[in-house]
Amino acid sequence: LLAKNAAAFGRTDPVFGNDFGFYVFTLPVLDFLQGWLTGLVVLSALFSAALYVYHGGLGITPRGFFIDRGPRGHLMLLLALFLVFKAAGYRLSAYELLFSSRGMVSGAVYADVHARIPALSLLTGLALLAAGVVILGAFGRGWRAPAAAVGGLFAVSVLGLSLYQDLLHRFRVLPNEIMLEKP
Numbered sequence: 001l002l003a004k005n006a007a008a009f010g011r012t013d014p015v016f017g018n019d020f021g022f023y024v025f026t027l028p029v030l031d032f033l034q035g036w037l038t039g040l041v042v043l044s045a046l047f048s049a050a051l052y053v054y055h056g057g058l059g060i061t062p063r064g065f066f067i068d069r070g071p072r073g074h075l076m077l078l079l080a081l082f083l084v085f086k087a088a089g090y091r092l093s094a095y096e097l098l099f100s101s102r103g104m105v106s107g108a109v110y111a112d113v114h115a116r117i118p119a120l121s122l123l124t125g126l127a128l129l130a131a132g133v134v135i136l137g138a139f140g141r142g143w144r145a146p147a148a149a150v151g152g153l154f155a156v157s158v159l160g161l162s163l164y165q166d167l168l169h170r171f172r173v174l175p176n177e178i179m180l181e182k183p
Contacts, residue, residue, distance in 0.1 A: 038082065
């Protein structure tokens with residue numbers, strides 16, 4: 001009901017330029033929908049995989065792991081859909097940084113604005129790119145390109161969301177924290 005009856009506050013945030021009403025009315029609904037749809041895709045993939053194992057389209061033999069072409073395509077398309085929702089989650093996470101309470105101030109701190117938000121934007125694009133690679137892999141024969149795309153997304157996620165931000169905070173912000181956090 002809040003999202004349906006949203007109203008503008010007439011003031012915008014300095015980081016993204018969105019009206020405050022977006023954060024009060026629209027963002028909670030988008031966050032709920034993203035989480036609910038992601039959970040639905042994960043459950044669908046788990047139940048589908050279990051059914052494919054039961055019916056013999058997916059399993060392990062003495063020669064190794066096997067998956068038939070139909071189940072492989074279906075599960076890869078579900079993975080691509082998961083990656084699309086993950087990209088939406090990365091984008092929504094950037095907006096939610098304005099509510100954080102880390103550091104000396106409330107809201108997005110220097111490291112958030114200069115490291116975390118660009119990393120989340122990069123991850124949004126990479127997740128969509130990985131989803132495209134997985135879709136192409138669903139119709140092809142190889143699994144290496146989709147695995148590399150998902151692995152690369154995971155690696156950039158670890159490096160971009162934790163390591164880079166921590167290094168920026170430690171070596172750039174801490175020596176002059178009051179001055180950098182003031183704006």
